[in-house]
Amino acid sequence: MDAAFIIETIVKIVVIMLIFSALAGFGTYFERKVLAFMQRRLGPMHVGPYGLLQIMADGIKLFTKEDIVPQNVVKPIFKIAPVITAATAFMAAAAIPFWPQFTVMGYTVHPIVADINVGILYVLGVMAIGLYGPLLGGMASANKWSLISAARSAAIFISYEVITGLSLLAPLMMVGSLSLIDINNYQAGGITNWIVWSQPVAFILFWIAAFAETGRTPFHLVANDHEIIDGFGTEYSGMRWGLFFIGEYANMFFISFVMAIIFLGGFGDGTIAGAVQLILKVAFFFFFFLWTRAAWPDVRPDQLMWLCWKVLMPIAVLNVIVTGIVMMF
Amino acid sequence: MFEAIAFYLFAALTIVMFTITVMTSQALYALTAMAAGMIFISAFFFILGADFLGAIQIIVYTGAVMALYAFGMMFFDTTRNVVEKRTNPQIVFILGTLAAIMVVAIVVAPIVSNNIQALYPIQEGVGNSQAVGMVLFTKYLVPFEVAAVMLLVAMIAGIVLAGKKMDKSLTLMAEEEIEMMHASTETHQERGEH
Numbered sequence: 001m002d003a004a005f006i007i008e009t010i011v012k013i014v015v016i017m018l019i020f021s022a023l024a025g026f027g028t029y030f031e032r033k034v035l036a037f038m039q040r041r042l043g044p045m046h047v048g049p050y051g052l053l054q055i056m057a058d059g060i061k062l063f064t065k066e067d068i069v070p071q072n073v074v075k076p077i078f079k080i081a082p083v084i085t086a087a088t089a090f091m092a093a094a095a096i097p098f099w100p101q102f103t104v105m106g107y108t109v110h111p112i113v114a115d116i117n118v119g120i121l122y123v124l125g126v127m128a129i130g131l132y133g134p135l136l137g138g139m140a141s142a143n144k145w146s147l148i149s150a151a152r153s154a155a156i157f158i159s160y161e162v163i164t165g166l167s168l169l170a171p172l173m174m175v176g177s178l179s180l181i182d183i184n185n186y187q188a189g190g191i192t193n194w195i196v197w198s199q200p201v202a203f204i205l206f207w208i209a210a211f212a213e214t215g216r217t218p219f220h221l222v223a224n225d226h227e228i229i230d231g232f233g234t235e236y237s238g239m240r241w242g243l244f245f246i247g248e249y250a251n252m253f254f255i256s257f258v259m260a261i262i263f264l265g266g267f268g269d270g271t272i273a274g275a276v277q278l279i280l281k282v283a284f285f286f287f288f289f290l291w292t293r294a295a296w297p298d299v300r301p302d303q304l305m306w307l308c309w310k311v312l313m314p315i316a317v318l319n320v321i322v323t324g325i326v327m328m329f
Numbered sequence: 330m331f332e333a334i335a336f337y338l339f340a341a342l343t344i345v346m347f348t349i350t351v352m353t354s355q356a357l358y359a360l361t362a363m364a365a366g367m368i369f370i371s372a373f374f375f376i377l378g379a380d381f382l383g384a385i386q387i388i389v390y391t392g393a394v395m396a397l398y399a400f401g402m403m404f405f406d407t408t409r410n411v412v413e414k415r416t417n418p419q420i421v422f423i424l425g426t427l428a429a430i431m432v433v434a435i436v437v438a439p440i441v442s443n444n445i446q447a448l449y450p451i452q453e454g455v456g457n458s459q460a461v462g463m464v465l466f467t468k469y470l471v472p473f474e475v476a477a478v479m480l481l482v483a484m485i486a487g488i489v490l491a492g493k494k495m496d497k498s499l500t501l502m503a504e505e506e507i508e509m510m511h512a513s514t515e516t517h518q519e520r521g522e523h
Binding site for chain 1: 375
């Protein structure tokens with residue numbers, strides 16, 4: 001381990017942190033704009049041109065708001081819960097290849113912090129830790145809405161972990177490696193080699209589960225405004241609430257990257273065109289999260305569990321078995 | 330040098346976390362510290378180059394501790410301290426000390442007597458998950474299959490135990506139907522008493 005490696009890793013970590021924290025801010029702006037246009041409104045318009053500086057205004061508001069810690073909460077747990085959400089979202093990003101390797105002034109840069117050979121397992125595992133944020137925040141809040149939200153988050157995340165794992169099993173059997181770079185190189189031959197053509201069922205299942213993992217709208221039961229106020233976030237204010245927000249949006253971007261790399265070919269053969277394509281695919285998945293929020297209502301908790309255990313899980317198991325049989329003969 | 334720093338850092342963190350788990354009387358502290366300790370243990374696997382086991386450690390134990398949280402939610406008011414009944418602290422102390430000494434003896438004995446042999450040497454050019462797969466499907470095939478059968482038995486037992494009235498859903502029934510269902514169960518109970 002030489003000094004260059006350490007400096008490179010630190011620079012990569014800082015760059016990823018900065019880019020995705022900023023993107024989380026822009027994400028809120030895009031979300032408000034997209035939702036507004038789909039509902040024939042204008043969205044944020046007053047701060048800056050087309051409301052672009054709204055992000056700054058929101059940031060200043062979050063940072064300068066009073067940080068209220070209510071009286072009956074379990075204080076250390078209450079304080080650490082938002083940090084868990086934000087920190088695990090960024091920790092998961094360590095094994096995601098964001099870009100093909102490129103050369104700057106004779107120095108080859110690999111835009112991945114840690115190329116461990118079980119990349120996808122690590123990413124999904126650490127994203128799964130992120131659910132401790134809503135769970136602990138809800139249980140420590142001494143508030144009934146928060147407690148309901150915590151119970152829901154435990155149920156939803158445990159259930160949909162099963163779908164994520166089983167749906168990924170089939171593509172991983174085909175590739176024979178858990179490394180996201182290997183999965184990407186398996187599809188390097190172009191659009192016909194994308195795993196989505198040979199594993200469409202797994203792709204749809206993983207996509208549905210991604211909505212549950214990030215807690216986005218059809219499955220937004222952990223903080224469903226019209227039933228349980230803001231769920232685990234009810235008692236939070238200021239930057240602690242902001243950290244929950246950053247974690248949620250960073251998670252949306254990272255799961256979009258994972259979906260684009262596993263199913264839609266990632267950055268392809270590693271040229272500039274492939275890299276631009278990867279960004280476009282991620283942008284599409286992010287846009288789809290917002291589109292669904294504008295178009296669909298939330299489902300009920302029992303419908304969510306029914307969907308998971310009685311529909312998606314049998315399909316996922318069948319998909320694994322069929323893939324195994326096809327690969328054997 | 331980095332490995333040493335990382336090892337001592339995570340060793341200290343793990344010990345602190347599990348100490349909190351044992352010593353605290355607040356259910357939320359205990360569960361959170363336990364989850365953190367389990368995740369810090371995965372660092373040792375990563376330091377040793379066993380990436381696969383490290384990732385599995387994170388996935389399995391977050392799920393397992395989550396289930397404990399669910400129980401915590403059902404049985405305790407997690408914002409209050411749990412009042413423990415300590416009838417005989419001496420026995421607890423003696424048994425705890427003995428158990429700790431025994432665990433240390435079990436781990437240290439083969440190292441002291443130089444009786445450890447690596448039966449499965451590291452194969453060159455084989456990834457982490459492949460290496461686990463090879464051992465699992467050769468040496469440990471029978472325990473692996475037995476574990477699978479046991480899990481299947483547990484799953485079927487769980488379905489049988491919890492599966493009563495699973496075809497009925499209270500959220501899908503009309504008010505009157507629920508009323509009728511309650512009324513019929515009450516009459517059944519009355520008949521049982523007489």
